[in-house]
Amino acid sequence: MTLLGVEGITKNYGGIQALRNCTMNFQEGAINGLIGPNGSGKTTLFNVMTGYETPDSGKVTFRGKDITNSTPDEVFAAGIGRTFQLTRIFPRLTVIENVHIAAQRHGLIAQMRQWSQPDERARALESLDFVGLTKLAREPAGSLSYGQQKLLEFAFIMVAEPKVMLLDEPAGGVNPTLLKHLGGRIKELNKTGVTFIIVEHDMEFVMGICDQVSVMHQGSALLEGKPELIRNDPAVLEAYLGTDMTEVK
Amino acid sequence: MSTDTTISQRPTPPSYEVPKAIRFGALAVGFLVLVLFPLVFNNPTISTIGVFAMIFLMAVTGWNIFSGYTGYIALGHAVFFGIGQYATAMLASYWQIPPGWETFLLIPVSMFLAGLAAIPIGLIVLRVRKHTFIVLTIALMFIFQLFAYNLRGWTGGSQGLEVSQPPWDGSIFNLPYYYVGLFLAIIAIVTSFMIRRSKFGLSLLAIRDDEDRARSLGINTRNSKLTAFVISAIFLGAAGCMYAMFVGSVYPQFSFDPAFDLELSIMAFAGGLGTILGPSLGALIISGAQQYFLITFGGANVFLIVYGALFILILRLLPGGVVPAISDKWRSHVVRKEQRILDSESEGPAEAGAHK
Amino acid sequence: MLVLQAIIEGVLVGGFYALMAAGLTLVFGVMDIVNFAIGALIVLGAYLSYSLTIHFHIDPFVSLIFTTPLMTALGMFIYVFLIKPIKTNKVVMSLLTMFAVATLIEGILDICYNSGFVQIHASYINNSLRIGKLNFPLIYVLSFLLSAFLLSCLYFVTYRTKFGRSLRASMQNPVAARLVGIDTDRVSMITLGIGIGLAAIGGMIFGTTNAFNASSSYDIISRLLVIVILGGFGSVGGALVAAIFMLVIQDVVAVVWSPVWGSTAFYMILMLVLLVRPQGLFGKKGVRAQ
Numbered sequence: 052m053t054l055l056g057v058e059g060i061t062k063n064y065g066g067i068q069a070l071r072n073c074t075m076n077f078q079e080g081a082i083n084g085l086i087g088p089n090g091s092g093k094t095t096l097f098n099v100m101t102g103y104e105t106p107d108s109g110k111v112t113f114r115g116k117d118i119t120n121s122t123p124d125e126v127f128a129a130g131i132g133r134t135f136q137l138t139r140i141f142p143r144l145t146v147i148e149n150v151h152i153a154a155q156r157h158g159l160i161a162q163m164r165q166w167s168q169p170d171e172r173a174r175a176l177e178s179l180d181f182v183g184l185t186k187l188a189r190e191p192a193g194s195l196s197y198g199q200q201k202l203l204e205f206a207f208i209m210v211a212e213p214k215v216m217l218l219d220e221p222a223g224g225v226n227p228t229l230l231k232h233l234g235g236r237i238k239e240l241n242k243t244g245v246t247f248i249i250v251e252h253d254m255e256f257v258m259g260i261c262d263q264v265s266v267m268h269q270g271s272a273l274l275e276g277k278p279e280l281i282r283n284d285p286a287v288l289e290a291y292l293g294t295d296m297t298e299v300k
Numbered sequence: 301m302s303t304d305t306t307i308s309q310r311p312t313p314p315s316y317e318v319p320k321a322i323r324f325g326a327l328a329v330g331f332l333v334l335v336l337f338p339l340v341f342n343n344p345t346i347s348t349i350g351v352f353a354m355i356f357l358m359a360v361t362g363w364n365i366f367s368g369y370t371g372y373i374a375l376g377h378a379v380f381f382g383i384g385q386y387a388t389a390m391l392a393s394y395w396q397i398p399p400g401w402e403t404f405l406l407i408p409v410s411m412f413l414a415g416l417a418a419i420p421i422g423l424i425v426l427r428v429r430k431h432t433f434i435v436l437t438i439a440l441m442f443i444f445q446l447f448a449y450n451l452r453g454w455t456g457g458s459q460g461l462e463v464s465q466p467p468w469d470g471s472i473f474n475l476p477y478y479y480v481g482l483f484l485a486i487i488a489i490v491t492s493f494m495i496r497r498s499k500f501g502l503s504l505l506a507i508r509d510d511e512d513r514a515r516s517l518g519i520n521t522r523n524s525k526l527t528a529f530v531i532s533a534i535f536l537g538a539a540g541c542m543y544a545m546f547v548g549s550v551y552p553q554f555s556f557d558p559a560f561d562l563e564l565s566i567m568a569f570a571g572g573l574g575t576i577l578g579p580s581l582g583a584l585i586i587s588g589a590q591q592y593f594l595i596t597f598g599g600a601n602v603f604l605i606v607y608g609a610l611f612i613l614i615l616r617l618l619p620g621g622v623v624p625a626i627s628d629k630w631r632s633h634v635v636r637k638e639q640r641i642l643d644s645e646s647e648g649p650a651e652a653g654a655h656k
Numbered sequence: 657m658l659v660l661q662a663i664i665e666g667v668l669v670g671g672f673y674a675l676m677a678a679g680l681t682l683v684f685g686v687m688d689i690v691n692f693a694i695g696a697l698i699v700l701g702a703y704l705s706y707s708l709t710i711h712f713h714i715d716p717f718v719s720l721i722f723t724t725p726l727m728t729a730l731g732m733f734i735y736v737f738l739i740k741p742i743k744t745n746k747v748v749m750s751l752l753t754m755f756a757v758a759t760l761i762e763g764i765l766d767i768c769y770n771s772g773f774v775q776i777h778a779s780y781i782n783n784s785l786r787i788g789k790l791n792f793p794l795i796y797v798l799s800f801l802l803s804a805f806l807l808s809c810l811y812f813v814t815y816r817t818k819f820g821r822s823l824r825a826s827m828q829n830p831v832a833a834r835l836v837g838i839d840t841d842r843v844s845m846i847t848l849g850i851g852i853g854l855a856a857i858g859g860m861i862f863g864t865t866n867a868f869n870a871s872s873s874y875d876i877i878s879r880l881l882v883i884v885i886l887g888g889f890g891s892v893g894g895a896l897v898a899a900i901f902m903l904v905i906q907d908v909v910a911v912v913w914s915p916v917w918g919s920t921a922f923y924m925i926l927m928l929v930l931l932v933r934p935q936g937l938f939g940k941k942g943v944r945a946q
Contacts, residue, residue: 162498
């Protein structure tokens, strides 16, 4: 069943067409990979899906509902979490404060209550445990290493229990051990029913973890299928080779 | 996923905060000093300094609720200070309030009006960020100053307005202003404290660190910023009302004064921007010093120089402020202590002795 | 006829604001610094020229030979000792530093010259230029020509010289500029020097066309800030258009309606523009989420 889908999305920046009539569907419960050469529009697609950019035309749907014109906070509240290409945590807040931010509360009175209610705290510590950062809970997040910050970003999105998580290059700049750890966490979370959409250049990582891979080229969907099929498809190879050799390992 | 129920009961990681006993002790001492101050120093010259200190205390605490927590440095809060002043002067004569206790009833009215004005102003200025925001707030203050000059029918133009003062005896004249000011300042500090420990406050701090990221985590950044902006304007309105009543006159160039926001930011930066009590500490010390200078040297221009030089020094030497510097010291003290304990546990008594 | 006269006068005076706003924008573009002290520095420049004309009977235009290098050096000094050491939160900290510098200068000028209004004087200041039925003060025309000349110099330096290339590179991408061997520190120092050196010239123009005292700086800075916001931060062309536009509007409103509402009208236009376009008329839209 389609959980998150885009339909005929077009987005221009000045003269550059970042997305052209892009249609794509992501299945519920799957780990979806999204690959494509640099400049093929992957990050722009993420921005459109999460409310950071409004498309010039086309539609974004989440569980059949139109969310094209929603703001980022509304998108998140609906159950779509995302990470950024460059990890973005809150450096001057402590790790434990970081994992409390995404806990949703509604109404002014609830907002004015203390930031760490027992149930929120339990959930926050649970997700810190999940990524293995509990020991660092009181440290300012800015003092963590880059890899730890990636894990923290992952943890604070988890707290809100999103239905789908969009990861923008989670493997970039992460050492192999930590990457394996991260892959394990993604798989485990996926078993509990969380859908993933992962933009990644590291083909080993994508092929190893994803159930389904979509390929983007020049702003639109080229094809999609099982990782084994994608790996051997001549069109994919050409899309990469035609633009940038160094992308292929 | 590890879903054991014991997580919440397990001992929390070590805290780096200064222990509660010390903090509450310091607060109690500070409170007592402030309550007793005008009774001990009952010389009107000294207690006048005290009244101004109280006005700045509530103003800077209010300013910090917005600028300190969200990181949006507003340099146009004189707008709300001025609105409080003009509201007081205009309403006192319009409602023909007799000089005396009744004038104090204008405080909530001024707070309300300043808060009300903050809504449309906030909606405009909060659409931009960083330097554009700062510059826009300054520009807004000049606009209000121009209005105060030009709408002569209401504001008296450059002639200003008078607020007639109660016929109280000189020896006790300052006391009501001082204690009402202290009361309002404490309300401001308590509000600031409540916000800091609330979910709302955490959202503001998240906005300070990375606004777009905060937004992507479901925080309604626009409403959060606007709410903080309005709350902070309310206390500036209260400060303006107190100022107008105490000084007894209102002029465009003093009500909407660009130097006012400079003063507020110096106080906040000196004490510790974004901390709860840092700005208060800054306000007490710097506004006290200012009044003292004014009495000793007379000229306002000397003070401009002192302010400018002082601010440059603070920004250069202590950009974080006094309070964060202290808590950093404490933090490294705790960490070192922990390290010693850890070392002695793991490496045995002989090694631990070597560390001493 | 009066309106036409007002429009042309607006353009003439607008030249001065355009030049100052261009300096402000340039400094902002290279260093991310809002030079809030520019108002006080212009008044400082005005007082320097004033003192030279009073004590040494030097023509105001000639006095620039002394004041401009002095103020340029001051700008470099400010960069090296106050701006360069700022490491964190540069945008806000540098703005506050400049604010403090402005206050310091205002206080010093207030003590040195008292607060009475003065004006720079020269024999030809009250002469006027007659074209058809219109009458223009000669000094307005001269200062407009000077501003226009300096703006073209500025254009030439930025677009036709090697330094200009480094400058534009630093504006677009400081990190990349550093990587290809541009000494961005030096570029920043010189840019702030130029920006503040221009204030010496602007000060002379301001001082000959207006009576001023130490607190006139607020008058200048409030207008300049409005011009750069309206034009869009970092856009030199926007600043030029906005400066001329503002002064014309102000003069026309003053003639048609009443002088007191001249600048108010302009501020109202600013608010209206910002409601529609928060980034100003020519500014770029905020950064993309990355």
